[in-house]
Amino acid sequence: MHSINTEEMAEYITLNHGSGGRLTGELVREIFASRFGMNEPFTDSAIFNVAGGDIAFTTDSYVIDPIFFPGGDIGKLAVCGTVNDLAVAGAVPLYLSSSFIIEEGFPVEDLIKISESMAKEAEKAGVRIIAGDTKVVEKGKCDRIFITTTGAGIIREGCSHIGSAAGVKPGDRLIINGPVGNHSIAIMGARKQLSFTTQVLSDCASLVQLISKVLVSGVEVHFMRDLTRGGLATVLNELSEMTGMGIEVDENKIPVDEPVRGLCEMMGFDPLYLANEGKVLIVVPENGCSKIMAALRSDPLGEKAEIIGEITGKKNKMVVAKTVTGGTRVLDMHSGTQLPRIC
């Protein structure tokens, strides 16, 4: 095995780092493999063994701008986003692949920071990053760095219906684990270099431990989905579409942190449509609510959990919110983008 330390590495990524030759090998060995705990030889495919069963499989590309933001960075996001997708499907996340597209000239120091974030989050979530790829494109042909992570996990027994909402029934309650909108507002603030009186941090976090507590609570969970691009309102619309049932939420119950609410009012954003990276919607039978709330509130990521509404069973596939002023409004599927490159 070579032993080249990072001091000897270039300060900036060059096209040669993507050539598949000696420099690619050095990059993989020195930056990624050492942090991700990958063993040589590096082969075309990683191999893992499973005892059999249902495997959840999910992929996401992360193109967030800026790549470092209050509360996280693109590496943390790339791991959390993908393990969260597995967790909400009722799976125990086990393995990740990560593929990097890097712009020529990208600072090696930043790549190291990003890799360290990934390694840290992977460890927290109990997953191993076992396969990867690195491509380098010419200056100006991508925006610094894009990361695609793909995850595999084993679906927990009795949980294969959770992602597809097959078990949702009229009267089921909707619960979220905390305030919405923080990720979007943190990114917007970082991008526009806004200064807030109270800093808004992205809620980017791995929900694996929290969801595990929910799934071992003894309550039958009928649906889960993380509230990413498009926010809570989009997930509610998708749920209504999937089940063919109406949904009612109470805006008074949906937690929104003060600085987020303030900025939304000022800039005309609706927090229900803003992206989150550490929030999950959980649908459970009414009689399971107290156990689920207790499970959520026992976790730092669920302290501000709230029951926000219910499945009405009306066959109108409509999502209706009781507003703060006592009226109602329809939460439609949005057709535009409030903020591009939010994840």
Place this chain on the structure above:
Amino acid sequence: MHSINTEEMAEYITLNHGSGGRLTGELVREIFASRFGMNEPFTDSAIFNVAGGDIAFTTDSYVIDPIFFPGGDIGKLAVCGTVNDLAVAGAVPLYLSSSFIIEEGFPVEDLIKISESMAKEAEKAGVRIIAGDTKVVEKGKCDRIFITTTGAGIIREGCSHIGSAAGVKPGDRLIINGPVGNHSIAIMGARKQLSFTTQVLSDCASLVQLISKVLVSGVEVHFMRDLTRGGLATVLNELSEMTGMGIEVDENKIPVDEPVRGLCEMMGFDPLYLANEGKVLIVVPENGCSKIMAALRSDPLGEKAEIIGEITGKKNKMVVAKTVTGGTRVLDMHSGTQLPRIC
């Protein structure tokens, strides 16, 4: 289910197609899911069932320039490259995910062509594309389209050593399934708009059927690797590094098509370092060569297969080529890139 046909879709991809909202749903439904045979509901994770065993898992990002080239396009490449990585690991490829990063303004017509290529190659290779993601970045923030595919397959019984070269022994023979360098030269030609007397096509192809014939031939295969970035010489160096053994190849035996050889001589390229997308190195015991050659030559992708050298067992980890003129030269690991964005 909505039924919106492509006539109603925008002609160009907009940022809203990446918003996670209504237009993302339309894009996924109308362009990807319909061609990939994905069923609604589209959930965060796809689920597949396995009986248990060793799973091969591999990922690659494709950033090739140009995206349409003689012999293929980025979609064909993204499927073939990943299924080939699984096949050379001794796996039966089963499932793929595909994640798209698309530049605002990208023609929908081109996205359809690319999706059709992907669907066609997936069918040929016997894999299903079951999970995906779409991100759209602003004009100028990526170069048209990047695709990341991740694949999973079941390792065939008795084949888990193939990717790691654990079974390679001195005296083993090296076989390749046909001429090298065509992919690189085709891409270079397309990029520089060179005109050749005889057109050079990329060899981009799924090797799944070919490799299947090799693996059911009854011969114990000790190693396989596809000859992509860095070409044959790089794979030979990696094999020498992995096994700690020397390798000798005979340049006279390594097939190179005439137009490729001509262009290499003119431009000073070494075909042994050029990328391929439909070539595989197979290492087998000497007494298995005739069966393997018969299996290869029975397939259209193996008609020009040749035995090109052997494992010497010298402990010098050196790759030596007998040259056309009767001398020898060392094939070292290259440290530069002959052509960026070749895959």
